[in-house]
Every structure is written in C-alpha cells, then in structure tokens.
Amino acid sequence: MRKKWDIRIGTALMSCLLLAACGTNEDANTEENNTNTTVEEENNTSANEEANTNANSGADEAEMVHIGASQIVEHPSLDAAYEGFKEGLADNGFVEGEQVTFDLQSAQGDPNNAATIANNFVADDVDLIFANSTPSAQGALQASEEIPIIFTSVTDAVGAGLIESMDQPGENITGVLDLHPESIEKTVSFIDEYFADSTVGLIYNSGEQNSVAQIEAVEAAVEGTTLEALTRSVSTSAEVQQAADSLIGEADVLFIITDNTVVSALETIVATANDYDIPLIVGEPDSLERGGFATFGIDYHSIGYRTGEMAAEVLSGEKTTADIPTEYPADMQLFINQEAADAQAIEWHADWDDQAELME
Incomplete structure (x- = not known):
C-alpha cells in the first residue's frame, strides 16, 4: 500500500515540476517577444525620425x-x-x-x-x-x-x-x-606738389579694362604738371618683378594703380622701392599696409x-x-604709411600730420 502512495506522490511532484518549467519557458518567451517588439518599435521610430530630419534638411537646403x-x-x-x-x-x-x-x-x-x-x-x-x-x-x-x-x-x-x-x-x-572720381587727379596733384619734376613709373596689365582706364586717366592728369608718365605693361604677376626692375634709374616715383595682376605681386615692387629709395604711391589702403607709402584711397x-x-x-x-543705380565709393581720403616713408628715405612734411590718416 505504501509503495502505491509513493508512486502517486512522485508522479504528482513530477507533474508540478513540468508545469512550473513550462510556465517559466512561456514567461521567458513572452518577455523575449515583448523585448523584440520594443526594440523593433524603437528602431522604426529612429528610422522615421531620421527620415523626417533628412527630409526637413533637404527642404531647408532647397529654401536657401x-x-x-x-x-x-x-x-x-x-x-x-x-x-x-x-x-x-x-x-x-x-x-x-x-x-x-x-x-x-x-x-x-x-x-x-x-x-x-x-x-x-x-x-x-x-x-x-x-x-x-x-x-x-x-x-x-x-x-x-x-x-x-x-x-x-x-x-x-x-x-x-x-x-x-x-x-x-x-x-x-x-x-x-x-575708384572715386577724384582719386587719380588728387594723387597726381599730391605727387606734383611733393615730388615735382618726377618721372612717374606705372605698371599695369593691358588686358584689364579696369587698368587701361586708370592709366589713361593718369596720363591725362599729368598734362600741365611738372610730371611725366612712364609705363610698363605685364600680362601675369610673374612679370611684375622684371617690370619693376626695368624702371630702376628711370622712375623717380612709382604709382601702382588698382590693377589686380600687379597688386597680387606688390611685395616685389615694395622691395624695389625700399632698396632704391623710390617713393611708392598705391591705389588703396590695403596696399599701403603691405608697404606702400601713400594713397588717396577707399576702404574695400x-x-x-x-x-x-x-x-x-x-x-x-x-x-x-x-x-539700383551703380554707385561710386562714398568716401576717400589721404593715407600715409610712416614706416614705409622711412624705408623709402622720403622727406617728411609737417602738413601731412594734419592732412592724412597716418599708419605706422
């Protein structure tokens, strides 16, 4: 009799353990499925957000x-x-x-x-x-x-x-x-007043209409003064040094207009001016900062x-x-670089202290 009860009790225990195991597996599977669903939802949400961000960025780019x-x-x-x-x-x-x-x-x-x-x-x-x-x-x-x-x-x-x-x-x-309408005329008058009887050396690119117009204006402005214009033409910035050297001994003053080809190689002209004590007049204040002596210039x-x-x-x-009408620059004034004046052995005039904005 006791053996039958032992068998029944053992069988019951085994059934309970199996049911418990099945319940654990089902819970684990359910949890895993829920986790996978959550991850998938998060991935879908991230993908949608990224797509929306890209779409908005594209819209912003198109509107720019x-x-x-x-x-x-x-x-x-x-x-x-x-x-x-x-x-x-x-x-x-x-x-x-x-x-x-x-x-x-x-x-x-x-x-x-x-x-x-x-x-x-x-x-x-x-x-x-x-x-x-x-x-x-x-x-x-x-x-x-x-x-x-x-x-x-x-x-x-x-x-x-x-x-x-x-x-x-x-x-x-x-x-x-x-270019202010009075810039070249004022520059030539300045040279005539303080460097009278000078030959003014000009270097320019004849292929730039911008430069041709300025050279013609300088040549017209020196008429009736004590000055004489002497030109050298270049086609590339690599030719600027040779043009500057060719003016040594012939030009008493150098006047570099706002010629893009020449100004891009301005340092070679500054070196020549400093080595041979030749006053270097330039067309704008930025060239003054690079070693030019004086300009009636504008602010670019x-x-x-x-x-x-x-x-x-x-x-x-x-x-x-x-x-919208095309405009001239609003302002123009005389700028002088005192350090360049010293480098080019230029005699200082007291009235420049009042007339010019001085740079050191």
Missing part, C-alpha cells in the same frame, strides 16, 4: 539662397570686399549657413577662368552672382542675362561694357565702383558691404538690379 562669388585673384583688397559683401548681406537678414550659402571661386588671374566660373554658376542655377573685379563681372554678364549680378572692384563699368550708364545700369547687373570692405546691401534688396524682392 545660393550665391556664386567670382574673384579674379586673391589679394587683401578683393578679400576685404568679399568679406564686406557677406557682412552686408548678414546684417540684412541673409546669414551664411542659415538663409544663404556661398560658392567662392578664384580665377587665379586668368579672365578665361573667370568666364568658366561664371558658366558653371549658371549651370548650377545660383540665385545671384557676386562679381569681384572687372573680368569677373564681364564673364558673369556674358554667361547670363537673367541671373542678378552685383559687382564691385570695378573701375570703369561703362567702359568695360558692363552697364549703359551709372543711373541705368542694366536689366540684371549693378554694383559699386572701386565698405564697398563690399554696400554691394551686400544691394544684393539683400534684390534677393528679398524689394528691388531689381535695374532699380
């Missing part, structure tokens, strides 16, 4: 304004104009990375490259072209009659065929010139800033380029 910026060569004056342009835009609601993107490209001194850059901007369907130099503006205008073009660092926009007149620039182009950052304001008016739809 895209500006192509073309610069004939890299040197401090043009660089300052570009920075001023971006600042003028930012102060008027077009901040880089938020409302606008920029594609800055340098033509490395080659007008053919400037034309290629402009054509690429047209192919990229940019919203506006910032042309920083005469060749850059010419290339942009040849590439498109529809995309708005805002230029600066241009001396003679009418002579370069960019605009019809200062008041009526054109259907898709306007900007700010980099300020003309760049003004073009940024113009661009903001166009991009916001307030105006078209045809509504």
Whole structure:
C-alpha cells in the first residue's frame, strides 16, 4: 500500500515540476517577444525620425539662397570686399549657413577662368552672382542675362561694357565702383606738389579694362604738371618683378594703380622701392599696409558691404538690379604709411600730420 502512495506522490511532484518549467519557458518567451517588439518599435521610430530630419534638411537646403562669388585673384583688397559683401548681406537678414550659402571661386588671374566660373554658376542655377573685379563681372554678364549680378572692384563699368550708364545700369547687373572720381587727379596733384619734376613709373596689365582706364586717366592728369608718365605693361604677376626692375634709374616715383595682376605681386615692387629709395604711391589702403607709402584711397570692405546691401534688396524682392543705380565709393581720403616713408628715405612734411590718416 505504501509503495502505491509513493508512486502517486512522485508522479504528482513530477507533474508540478513540468508545469512550473513550462510556465517559466512561456514567461521567458513572452518577455523575449515583448523585448523584440520594443526594440523593433524603437528602431522604426529612429528610422522615421531620421527620415523626417533628412527630409526637413533637404527642404531647408532647397529654401536657401545660393550665391556664386567670382574673384579674379586673391589679394587683401578683393578679400576685404568679399568679406564686406557677406557682412552686408548678414546684417540684412541673409546669414551664411542659415538663409544663404556661398560658392567662392578664384580665377587665379586668368579672365578665361573667370568666364568658366561664371558658366558653371549658371549651370548650377545660383540665385545671384557676386562679381569681384572687372573680368569677373564681364564673364558673369556674358554667361547670363537673367541671373542678378552685383559687382564691385570695378573701375570703369561703362567702359568695360558692363552697364549703359551709372543711373541705368542694366536689366540684371549693378554694383559699386572701386575708384572715386577724384582719386587719380588728387594723387597726381599730391605727387606734383611733393615730388615735382618726377618721372612717374606705372605698371599695369593691358588686358584689364579696369587698368587701361586708370592709366589713361593718369596720363591725362599729368598734362600741365611738372610730371611725366612712364609705363610698363605685364600680362601675369610673374612679370611684375622684371617690370619693376626695368624702371630702376628711370622712375623717380612709382604709382601702382588698382590693377589686380600687379597688386597680387606688390611685395616685389615694395622691395624695389625700399632698396632704391623710390617713393611708392598705391591705389588703396590695403596696399599701403603691405608697404606702400601713400594713397588717396577707399576702404574695400565698405564697398563690399554696400554691394551686400544691394544684393539683400534684390534677393528679398524689394528691388531689381535695374532699380539700383551703380554707385561710386562714398568716401576717400589721404593715407600715409610712416614706416614705409622711412624705408623709402622720403622727406617728411609737417602738413601731412594734419592732412592724412597716418599708419605706422
């Protein structure tokens, strides 16, 4: 009798253990299934969030304004104009990375490259072209009659065929010139007063309309003075040193206009001026900081800033380029670099202390 009860009790215990084991496995499977479901849901949520983020980023990118910026060569004056342009835009609601993107490209001194850059901007369907130099503006205008073009660092926009007149620039182009109407006349008068009976050496790129117009203005301005103009023409910045050396012993004063090719190699001219005690007159304050002696100049950052304001008016739809007259620089004054005066053995005149903004 006892053996039967032992068997029954053992059987019952085994059944309980099996039921408990099955319950544990079912709970584990249920928990695992719930965990897998949660992970899958989280993965799906993350994927959806990422897709939404990418979609929104794409939408933001599509809504951004895209500006192509073309610069004939890299040197401090043009660089300052570009920075001023971006600042003028930012102060008027077009901040880089938020409302606008920029594609800055340098033509490395080659007008053919400037034309290629402009054509690429047209192919990229940019919203506006910032042309920083005469060749850059010419290339942009040849590439498109529809995309708005805002230029600066241009001396003679009418002579370069960019605009019809200062008041009526054109259907898709306007900007700010980099030469005050009185700049060359004042510079020549300054040289005539303080360096009378001098031969003035001029180096320029005859392929730049910007430079040809200035040289012609200098030659006209020296008529009736005690001065004589002596020119040297270059086609690349590599030729500047040779041109400067050829003026040694012939030029009493050097006058470097705002020629992009020559200014990009200004240090070689500064070295010649310092070695042979030749006063070096330059066309803008940035060249003064690089070793020039004096200039009746403008601030390139300020003309760049003004073009940024113009661009903001166009991009916001307030105006078209045809509504905005081309402008001259607002201000001009005499700047003198005292350290360069010492390096070039220039006799100091007391009235310069009052007439000029002095740099050391």
